[in-house]
Amino acid sequence: MSILFKKGKIGNLTLKNRFVRSATAELLASDDCRVTDQYINAFSRLAKGGVGLIITGNYYVNNIGRSIPRTIIVDKDEIINDLKRVTAVVHENGGKVIAQINHGGRQCNPEIIKETPVAPSQVRDPVSFVKPREMLEIEIEDTINDFAKAAGRIKKAGFDGVQVHAAHGYLVNQFLSGHTNRRKDKWGGSIDNRMRFLVEIYKEIRLVVGPEFPVLIKINSEDFVSGGLTLNEAVLVCKKLDELGINAIEVSGGTPEKGMVTIRGDIPRDLLMRNRSFFERILIRLFEKSIRKHSLFEEAYFLQQAAIIKKEVTAPIITVGGIRNRAVMEDALNSGKADFISMCRPFIRHPNLVNLMEKNEKNPITCTNCNRCTFEMVAHHNPMKCYKSESPA
Numbered sequence: 001m002s003i004l005f006k007k008g009k010i011g012n013l014t015l016k017n018r019f020v021r022s023a024t025a026e027l028l029a030s031d032d033c034r035v036t037d038q039y040i041n042a043f044s045r046l047a048k049g050g051v052g053l054i055i056t057g058n059y060y061v062n063n064i065g066r067s068i069p070r071t072i073i074v075d076k077d078e079i080i081n082d083l084k085r086v087t088a089v090v091h092e093n094g095g096k097v098i099a100q101i102n103h104g105g106r107q108c109n110p111e112i113i114k115e116t117p118v119a120p121s122q123v124r125d126p127v128s129f130v131k132p133r134e135m136l137e138i139e140i141e142d143t144i145n146d147f148a149k150a151a152g153r154i155k156k157a158g159f160d161g162v163q164v165h166a167a168h169g170y171l172v173n174q175f176l177s178g179h180t181n182r183r184k185d186k187w188g189g190s191i192d193n194r195m196r197f198l199v200e201i202y203k204e205i206r207l208v209v210g211p212e213f214p215v216l217i218k219i220n221s222e223d224f225v226s227g228g229l230t231l232n233e234a235v236l237v238c239k240k241l242d243e244l245g246i247n248a249i250e251v252s253g254g255t256p257e258k259g260m261v262t263i264r265g266d267i268p269r270d271l272l273m274r275n276r277s278f279f280e281r282i283l284i285r286l287f288e289k290s291i292r293k294h295s296l297f298e299e300a301y302f303l304q305q306a307a308i309i310k311k312e313v314t315a316p317i318i319t320v321g322g323i324r325n326r327a328v329m330e331d332a333l334n335s336g337k338a339d340f341i342s343m344c345r346p347f348i349r350h351p352n353l354v355n356l357m358e359k360n361e362k363n364p365i366t367c368t369n370c371n372r373c374t375f376e377m378v379a380h381h382n383p384m385k386c387y388k389s390e391s392p393a
Ligand SMILES: Cc1cc2nc3c(=O)[nH]c(=O)nc-3n(C[C@H](O)[C@H](O)[C@H](O)COP(=O)(O)O)c2cc1C
Pocket: 022, 023, 024, 025, 056, 057, 058, 100, 165, 167, 168, 218, 252, 262, 263, 264, 320, 321, 322, 323, 342, 343, 344, 345, 346, 373, 374, 377, 384
């Protein structure tokens, strides 16, 4: 049997195979951010499709942490019953599901949150031009609390674990990065100080969910931004979380500041330019070449970084980013570079991907990284689906 179809463990959680559906913002919730039938159907299709673990798209821990609309917010107990429908449909169909929790920080959308986004420091986001407000110490503490309370609701809703989103330029990543965190207090400066926010979030979550509930992290191996989080620093953060008992680490990289480093592939020009002002079109033209240069797709583009982190920790490592080829997946696991294979875009195109792979020796993935799903979601707030013209194989 291929190693891909052997059972794996994350803490006490046994997974039926080594495939993970990486967190994917669905934009399938209602306008008031509640679970809809379309949302349930998406999780039903994924669970029926055989993937060992589904990680939900990011759920916001509070209202001012929101970046995109029609996404679940776990700031009130009334969401627990909605979310029980999600966990029930996945479990009924033999799957496991972990919820990702997030706060967007300076990457929040002021039109959605109706106030100025907050961040560790007042460093303008060059993508959205948002200049955030520096968080007060009390706000930092409240936000840590919001993560912990959100994790408690996730547990009550029957999820199999929780994943803290510490990657992709969102609030936790902003604290980790020396580029976006210029604070002079105990939350900024040395890497020990910059990781304090994440470490406190982890500790508070543990207090709420107890020692057995799986707590995972998705972290940048590197920000690829001048002054941002480096691989050496990411290793230190992972080692610290490992010591504290994190149950798995998903290794990603990049922030939107560098373009499409996280979600590499094509940049669909029509979607990039759609509904842009004259000023924005000029700016896009100026930076287009550099954005394209950094978005060039290569197979398993964060696997080497995952392997470096794996050598330093005991927690299982989940590799994500451009993994498409069955031989590469098997080699990543057999050679001990990673313990789980996580994918996002291929599951948008083929929710039944794992069943297809189990039946077939041939690689069934026909996702070409055209990134129409990415741009429809990020730039135009359209729901998760494959927007490529030909239908999936
Ligand atoms: C439409 C879309 C939505 C995404 N939403 C999230 C998200 O909510 N949280 C997250 O950590 N990553 C998110 N990502 C990033 C993916 O989880 C993954 O890290 C990235 O796409 C690289 O994996 P892939 O090459 O298999 O697509 C999203 C990516 C896409 C294309």
